Amino acid sequence: MAGFSASAEPSALRVATSAPRGHVLHDFVEARVLPKIVGPIGPGNLQYAAMWKVAQRLTRKPVKFGTILPELLAASVDDEYYKDLVERVWAISDALNRELHDLADAGCPVIQMEEPQIHMVPVRGKTFGKLDTGDLVQLFNNTVKGLRDKTEIWCHTCWGNPSQQRIFRDVQSYRPTLAALSRVDTDAITFETCSSGTGDLEAIGETIKDKKIVIGVIDHHTLQVERPDQVADLIREALKYIPPDRLIISSDCGMGREGMSRRHATYKMVAMVLGTNIVRKELGLTEAECLAADPRFSLATAR
Numbered sequence: 241m242a243g244f245s246a247s248a249e250p251s252a253l254r255v256a257t258s259a260p261r262g263h264v265l266h267d268f269v270e271a272r273v274l275p276k277i278v279g280p281i282g283p284g285n286l287q288y289a290a291m292w293k294v295a296q297r298l299t300r301k302p303v304k305f306g307t308i309l310p311e312l313l314a315a316s317v318d319d320e321y322y323k324d325l326v327e328r329v330w331a332i333s334d335a336l337n338r339e340l341h342d343l344a345d346a347g348c349p350v351i352q353m354e355e356p357q358i359h360m361v362p363v364r365g366k367t368f369g370k371l372d373t374g375d376l377v378q379l380f381n382n383t384v385k386g387l388r389d390k391t392e393i394w395c396h397t398c399w400g401n402p403s404q405q406r407i408f409r410d411v412q413s414y415r416p417t418l419a420a421l422s423r424v425d426t427d428a429i430t431f432e433t434c435s436s437g438t439g440d441l442e443a444i445g446e447t448i449k450d451k452k453i454v455i456g457v458i459d460h461h462t463l464q465v466e467r468p469d470q471v472a473d474l475i476r477e478a479l480k481y482i483p484p485d486r487l488i489i490s491s492d493c494g495m496g497r498e499g500m501s502r503r504h505a506t507y508k509m510v511a512m513v514l515g516t517n518i519v520r521k522e523l524g525l526t527e528a529e530c531l532a533a534d535p536r537f538s539l540a541t542a543r
């Protein structure tokens with residue numbers, strides 16, 4: 241982005257406090273060497289539209305583009321230009337909004353805003369820096385301003401996945417911030433409901449009334465592949481509180497980076513589709529194609 245220094249230096253203090261030597265995330269955080277802010281922030285050479293085009297030209301399926309949100313970026317970098325965090329997050333928000341308009345204008349069919357810190361506020365204290373949940377909702381809505389006229393906007397929330405690790409010792413709940421989350425200006429919102437349990441589903445269904453609700457049915461922390469019947473059970477539980485036309489099935493979070501093998505990740509996705517198909521069949525809906533489980537391609541099948 242414009243406004244950042246050309247070179248980067250490690251921030252020893254940040255590594256020492258968030259992941260001391262001996263912590264599984266130490267090497268990961270230590271290697272995350274970021275430039276600092278030295279001038280006014282702008283989109284610069286983000287090139288989101290170019291990145292999306294390179295991915296989208298490989299498939300006819302719609303490619304969703306995910307982006308960081310201002311508060312996490314603002315909290316991660318040193319700043320020699322802006323007065324404080326508030327000024328910094330709003331500058332980043334305006335710059336991301338400009339870049340995302342270019343992406344939407346290029347034809348990107350779905351943009352996902354990754355990991356707003358709204359649901360993390362009660363866990364971390366009363367605020368995120370100086371920002372409370374109301375400020376973070378305002379910031380989110382500024383970052384996506386005008387985009388829903390051009391494309392579909394999703395909001396992704398989870399309880400963390402660096403190197404497939406939970407960030408918190410105990411299971412967390414969305415309940416304290418669901419009302420705030422319902423005010424983000426999006427078409428869909430995702431919730432982690434597998435690895436952190438299904439306890440929030442009723443409250444989610446009661447609070448989120450005007451958006452699609454995306455639930456996680458796959459745990460991104462564990463190598464044990466879910467069984468399709470487990471996935472189906474979780475979906476049936478969600479359907480007690482969320483109508484099927486507003487329910488979307490997904491994984492709790494991404495399985496990328498270094499934490500999980502492609503084999504585990506692939507078969508977790510296969511289980512997700514097969515489990516969802518069990519429920520689709522019960523509801524009389526069309527089942528999704530699942531090439532990975534199609535017996536026609538088994539070499540053992542007799543002719």
Ligand SMILES: [Zn+2]
Nearest residue numbers: 397398493494
């Ligand atoms: Zn996530």
